[in-house]
Amino acid sequence: MFYEGAARSLTLCKVFVIKQILITAALFKSFSNPQDRDVLRNLGVDAIMRKALRIQSCFWNLPCVGTIKVNTDGVTKGNLGLAAVGSVGRNSNGAFDFVYSRNLGVTTSYVAECVAILEGIEVAVNKGHYSVWVESYSKAVVVDFNTDKIPWQLKEKW
Structure with missing residues (x-):
């Protein structure tokens, strides 16, 4: 495995990713998606569930070819x-x-x-x-x- 031209070990990559998840998860007050909570719990991150304030439909439009x-x-x-x-x-x-x-x-x-x-x-x-x-x-x-x-x-x- 190489990253930015240097050899990296899989263990160090995993440690780095988990550390970034822990730092980022600390910025969130809570999580409303049960699947996200389960993934985070499996990674050892405390995730507080909250009730969704409202459910709203939204659409994501694809960009044009070449964009x-x-x-x-x-x-x-x-x-x-x-x-x-x-x-x-x-x-x-x-x-x-x-x-x-x-x-x-x-x-x-x-x-x-x-x-x-x-x-x-x-x-x-x-x-x-x-x-x-x-x-x-x-x-x-x-x-x-x-x-x-x-x-x-x-x-x-x-």
């Missing part, structure tokens, strides 16, 4: 707290092209959402995609990206 769709999210524990970002890239067939996540340290939820978009695009471009459709749940961040009003410390990366 990758990147769904992003940023999360913080408190608004100035430990943060993590993630993104998923799918092609026109709906197949996963990449899944990306990382911990940010301490920041605001707004900055976490911005970084999630920037890094999701960066991963897509690094994988050779130049037609990228980005979706985010943060309306404020989407409006700011569309009007070029993102935080000054992120403008250079943008």
Whole structure:
């Protein structure tokens, strides 16, 4: 097994993945999906079940051929707290092209959402995609990206 040009052991990979799951799971208050809870419990992560507030239908549209769709999210524990970002890239067939996540340290939820978009695009471009459709749940961040009003410390990366 190789990662970033260096040999890696399967045991170290498993330890790294479990550590990332534990860190990320700590950011969630609870889980409403029983299957997610069971998977996490098998990995040794405490997952508190909560009742779903409401069930709502939603639709996920496929991107056009030659376009990758990147769904992003940023999360913080408190608004100035430990943060993590993630993104998923799918092609026109709906197949996963990449899944990306990382911990940010301490920041605001707004900055976490911005970084999630920037890094999701960066991963897509690094994988050779130049037609990228980005979706985010943060309306404020989407409006700011569309009007070029993102935080000054992120403008250079943008």
